[in-house]
Each structure stands twice: as structure tokens, then as C-alpha cells.
Amino acid sequence: MAGTAVRGRLNTWLTATVGAVSDETARVRTLRLEVPGWAGHRAGQHVDIRLTADDGYQAERAYSIASAPGEPLAITVERLDDGEVSPYLTEEVREGDELEVRGPIGGYFVWEPSLSAPLLLAAGGSGVVPLRSMLRERLRAGSTVPVRLLYSSRSLDDVIYRKELDAAPAGVEVIHALTRSQPPGWTGYARRVDKRMLAEVAWPAAPPDGASKPLAYVCGPTSFVEAVAAGLVDLGYPPVRVRTERFGASGL
Amino acid sequence: MPPVSRGFHRKRQEVPADRVPPGQYVTRDFPVLSAGPTPRTALSRWTFSVEGGHEPKSWTWEEFRALPSEKLTTDIHCVTRWSKLDTAWEGVSLDVLLTGLEHDASYALAFSDGGYTTNVPVADLLGGKAWVAFGYGGGPLGAEHGGPARLLVPHLYFWKSAKWVRGLRLLAEDQPGFWENYGYNMYGDPWREQRYEGD
Numbered sequence: 001m002a003g004t005a006v007r008g009r010l011n012t013w014l015t016a017t018v019g020a021v022s023d024e025t026a027r028v029r030t031l032r033l034e035v036p037g038w039a040g041h042r043a044g045q046h047v048d049i050r051l052t053a054d055d056g057y058q059a060e061r062a063y064s065i066a067s068a069p070g071e072p073l074a075i076t077v078e079r080l081d082d083g084e085v086s087p088y089l090t091e092e093v094r095e096g097d098e099l100e101v102r103g104p105i106g107g108y109f110v111w112e113p114s115l116s117a118p119l120l121l122a123a124g125g126s127g128v129v130p131l132r133s134m135l136r137e138r139l140r141a142g143s144t145v146p147v148r149l150l151y152s153s154r155s156l157d158d159v160i161y162r163k164e165l166d167a168a169p170a171g172v173e174v175i176h177a178l179t180r181s182q183p184p185g186w187t188g189y190a191r192r193v194d195k196r197m198l199a200e201v202a203w204p205a206a207p208p209d210g211a212s213k214p215l216a217y218v219c220g221p222t223s224f225v226e227a228v229a230a231g232l233v234d235l236g237y238p239p240v241r242v243r244t245e246r247f248g249a250s251g252l
Numbered sequence: 253m254p255p256v257s258r259g260f261h262r263k264r265q266e267v268p269a270d271r272v273p274p275g276q277y278v279t280r281d282f283p284v285l286s287a288g289p290t291p292r293t294a295l296s297r298w299t300f301s302v303e304g305g306h307e308p309k310s311w312t313w314e315e316f317r318a319l320p321s322e323k324l325t326t327d328i329h330c331v332t333r334w335s336k337l338d339t340a341w342e343g344v345s346l347d348v349l350l351t352g353l354e355h356d357a358s359y360a361l362a363f364s365d366g367g368y369t370t371n372v373p374v375a376d377l378l379g380g381k382a383w384v385a386f387g388y389g390g391g392p393l394g395a396e397h398g399g400p401a402r403l404l405v406p407h408l409y410f411w412k413s414a415k416w417v418r419g420l421r422l423l424a425e426d427q428p429g430f431w432e433n434y435g436y437n438m439y440g441d442p443w444r445e446q447r448y449e450g451d
Contacts, residue, residue, distance in 0.1 A: 011450040051257040084263040098255035107434035222284040229289035
């Protein structure tokens, strides 16, 4: 399974034209990218984006792919105020602008519909982006694996893909944790993800009667991923069943 | 000619071109990238092994820490495009660990707790270019950054500096490690931007 989808095309930069742009939250935006020659991707992979200024200056960053395989390529970008690329992609760019992409990149933090294990997805903030690609791929492929998404956000207004997650299809449970502020009457979790929360939400590490062992994908800031991954191992998840993707504060 | 992205301009300061490889930006943070949970191995069960030589070698933590070590300050470059300048490390040089070891190998595969592997030519491990580091920033190396000990090969992209390293397998022929199997470059020279296969 290793590597087959990523080899061969990576050293080619392709010109992308920005298509529809939609705001997810006040700081987060999804961009459709029209990329002639794009070879397709797998759910969970990312893409390198390169911007070129009129004086020739270039900047490159990696972004998780938000769309499912088979859908038009889309990325979701969170604005980081001291960043160089994300403010451009969230504030300046508009439909018809050109940039470059290469990829897809990454082959480990990937979910395939052929995997039958119950899925535990855990997202901190914009870490939800590659997990959303997996959710859409599950739906698109007609997979019926049960999914729980534990999604930590600062507030309800910071929840990315909120409408889509509110309308999650059968078999997908979305459990929110709002860490900083909660709307009146909020009955969900109102704290950071901790071991007790994981014990309540996560599929049992050792399911009864020989059912498939769960598979976990965890994406978010380092502190979130460290806490969730360590918590799952404490709950009995084998480390190889916990796939992680982290971004530091400087992952601009 | 790459297309110009309308309205995009440099915001970051110019970086010294002799310190920062192409496509990199300088960060003051120390981001973490790992594919799975952070392993926690008790020092009493830790060993560092060199396999594939004419005779296998292995050190316990106490034996490893009794080896001559050195302090060094170096720049590190991650394939995800951050570079961190003037990082301070303490570790045992691979020259010390491999000295006197008879072998016919040209390549090494570093292996780690958690199953991570990465390949490095033996020549890149010798001559004062690589260490097994146990100290960072004047203290012990934290687990999230690869402690108790990680490989440190700062002249290559940082995924070659395997966290939680437990040993080297010496090989006659090059063999891809974990990320290399997923399309990352077999060598990983940041100055030649060898990020992916074919770069």
C-alpha cells in the first residue's frame, strides 16, 4: 500500500485557478481549485501551494485537502495573523486568481473506503479539514463504517463545516467540545479533550465478539494531538491504530 | 514561468541565503511532526543497537551516557518548510558509536520506538555530521521532540533525524524508510530542495 499514489508526479507544479470561495468561519475559508492535469488524491492527503509575487518572490505552504477523492480539489485555510500565505488565501484571493499546486502528498494519514474498522476521528480546530475529506469519501463511496468525530473548537462560531456536520449522514456521530465559550443552553462538552471524555466517546479498544478494532485519526495542534493520542493509547488503542497529523503554532 | 498570484507580496523578512535553504522560512517555535502517538520507553529498557556489522553492538542507557558526548549548535530544516536557527543540542557523535565497528555497509536504516524508520548513507553519519542527541536547549530532550534520544543529522531534512531512535541497521544497499516509502526523497538535501522522490 505504501506510496503508490504519491510517486511520480510530485516534482511537477501545476497551475491552479481559484474557483468558488466560501467562508466557513470568520477566520477560515474554503477554496475550490481548478487544476488541469491533477491526478487525484486520497482522503487525508495534503497539497503544496506555491504563490509567486510580481517581483518573483515565492512562498510555499502545505494545506490539507478538504474535498473527497473524485470531487473537485478544495482546500480549507485558517488565517494566521502573522502568516504570509494564509492571510492571502483567506482575505485577498478571489475567483479566477492563479496559483500553483503540487501533490498529493502523504500516504499514511489516509483513509480508504475498503477499511472496515469503526472510525474514531478527533479534530482540534482546523485539524478537522483532512477528516472532513474522509467523511465525504465515506459517504461518496457508500461505506457504512460507524464513525465518531470528536471535534474541539474554541466556540460554536469557530466550528468549521458546521452545517455539513449538523447534517451528518446515518452512522456518523459528531461530538463537539467547546473549550472557551459556549452558547446559552449548551449541553455538550465545555472543556478541552481529556481522558475521561475520550473514555466516553471513543469506540472500545477491544470490541466484543471479534468485531474490527477501531482505527483513529487525530489531527490538530501539537498539544491536542499529544493529549488525544496518549489518551487513546492509555485506553488500550495499539499505537499503530492511532494515526496522527500535527501542526505547530508556526505551521503557517 | 510560474503564474503571478495577483495581490500576493512578501511579508516575511529576507532570510540569510547562506543559512536558510530555498523554500524555507525561519521559525522560533519547534513544531512537532509525527505519524503516531509519542512512545514512552523507560530508560531501564532503552538500548541503542547497531545491527548489520560483523558483530552486533548495543549500549544500555547508562553505557550510552557514559560515552564521550559533545555540545553543538546547528540549524535544522524541516521538509514542511520551517527552519530553526541556532538550535543547541547535546549528543554522542556517530563517529564514537561506529568507531572500530567492522562492516561493509554504505547505507544505514535508523529505527525507532513506534516503528519509524529512515535511511541515511553511512558517509552522512560520519565525519562529525551526525549525533544521537539526548539534550536540547540545555536540558533533556523532551519526548515530543524525540527523547530520550533522537538521531540528529542536521545537514539533511529533519525527518532523517529519527525521533525515539533505538538503533541503526547497516545495509549494503539503500532501502527506503517510513516517509521515503510514501514518496519522500531517499536523500533529502535541503540545499537542493530534495523534498520528494524525483526532486
